[in-house]
Amino acid sequence: MEASNFPYDVTDVESQVSNEIFKATKPLPLVYVGPKRYIFPEMYKEWGPQFYNMEIRPDDIFLVGFPRSGTTLCQEIIWLLNNNLDYKKAKSIPVGERVPLMDFSLVAFGGETFKNNNSPVLQKLEPYVHKLRTAPSPRFIKSHLPLSLLPPKLLDNNKVVYIARDPRDAAVSLYHLMELKYLKQGTSFKEFWNNFIAGRCVVCPVQSHIREGWEKRNNPNLLFLSYNELTRDFPSTLKRMATFFNKEYTNDQIDELCGHLSFDNFKNNESVNRSSTYHKLGYVNNENPFIRKGKAGGWREYFDDEMTKEADRWISEHFTDIDLGIDPK
Template sequence: MAPWFEFPHEIRDVSAEEEKIIRKCVIGYTKPFVKCGKAGYVMPGAYRKYAEAIYNIKVRPDDVWVITFPRSGTTWTQEMVWLLENDLDYDAARSSPLHERFPMLEITTSIPEVAFELIKINFMNLADFQGLNEAVKYPSWKSIEEAPSPRFIKTHLPLSLLPPNLLDIAKVLYVARDPRDTMVSYYYLNKMVARGLMTGTFAHYWEAFRRDLLPWTPTISHANEAWEKKTHPNLHFMFYENMLQDLPAQIREVSKFLNKDISEVEIEKLADHLSFANFKKNKNVNNTAGDNNNVQFVRKGEAGGWKSHFDAKMEVQAEEYLNKRLRGLTLTYPTYDTGEECSRL
């Protein structure tokens, strides 16, 4: 019988001031948000009840997990991994949505409380988006626990909130991205999902992000947990920017990590399938809500896009944010145009 691990992290409500900042950027949540552990990972209040159950999901040797902070190349990596693990079966990939092939572990805890009833009646096609209809009927982690092997599991939770034996048993891929670009993409996704109901501006969103007050933040602590374990044989650490710069090279590295033999012709075909021009047209990965194309997971697929969104004040704040959080760490983020590592600003 598998051991049961006591959840080791304190979970506490955010302060009243922090709650106000968060609620300018997200809608539909009725319970107070919480912070978890020393890093203070922000999660919806529903997470408090289920943290220990998620921490104790039974890991299997043939599992493959993809872990990211939101908007860091998750979908891109999922499709790559699934195809490599399934003998490049493009027909099977085209016949089933990615969220069914590669479900998200904690999605049930992340659905706003107000949305539960709206999803059940499929308000504005919400039930079609990322399989939310099933996630409100039955906890996502229980569905995963009961799923047949091999399982492919996506999560935005950091390693410290996941089963402590995960790396000892399963293969894990972690993808990191420049936090500034992550924040911009995160903002646009929430804006699309809210469909005009989100009242917070880009400035509100940046303020919440730089203060580590959005769900799953702090992003640099999140990435650093995996970075510190990057030499573990069961962990493959990747950067989104490197995928943009040389996708075939990243496919080679991932296939090697997964112990998959793949020819150069197959690598080029997979890279073409994963190109953003094709990815944006692929409804099974760019998860639209039914026939409504207003909500799309795949947006621009770029690096450095934050430069066209930040004003001079935000640029200074971003430098301060990166400098403070990267101080004392070996983690650095690569630049897309030169392939060199960013200095710790």
């Protein structure tokens, strides 16, 4: 796809910033994208225009959210609600194939590290954005890109679910996902958090990402959800999601779906927990699984008093008008 079809400037991130973000022996080359200066691996130069200009179909359903915001849970929900709660089929096909992350190669691996890797696992996963071109309809598509970097006419006709999570919880979860693969051994969460709120982390700034979703909340084709809301009241949120997709399910069916999605069942469901794939890629291990705790407010276990006060100020500055369903206690 020609760069002329892409409206945003893409510039290289300074090497010292890249070194600070990853604190690794060989930091990934990074780029800033657009006026909000979203950070992505430098392969965005190649992939970004393809995502922005991808051909969408009227019956495509998109799931969008910042990494570690409950998107895996929403993948399962969205697919089941739109496939007559076919649990048998859902368990037989990995959720990453039923609802592929189209920018997987970009946000999960980044740059030449991914492009030149001969791992059979990577070779199988890399072409998802290309596979979508010939995938049968309806297509269910997940993305960690902000709305502004997705096809500009997406909300004209397509259903989009945007899931947002308390950034403190998202940061904790992202830290654990990155620490084995990308962070220098011994990097503290406090160091990571300071970079995170400064926008010096992949897919950040998170406040801009979430605000883009929030500002479209009144569009009838977008459903804005908070992870806290979803996990606090599964039945009501699932009914709301079903209505959004023009689906009707009985209370008993919703209760059954709640059981299927309960944390213990979800964590042990091989079609969603991705343990095999992510173990092979070195992102997780037995002590640090892909699906960790699945609860809201877990950030409190990682923040000292100073960090908590600083985080309160940061949340107040950027999210006062955004309903993240955060429990004030």
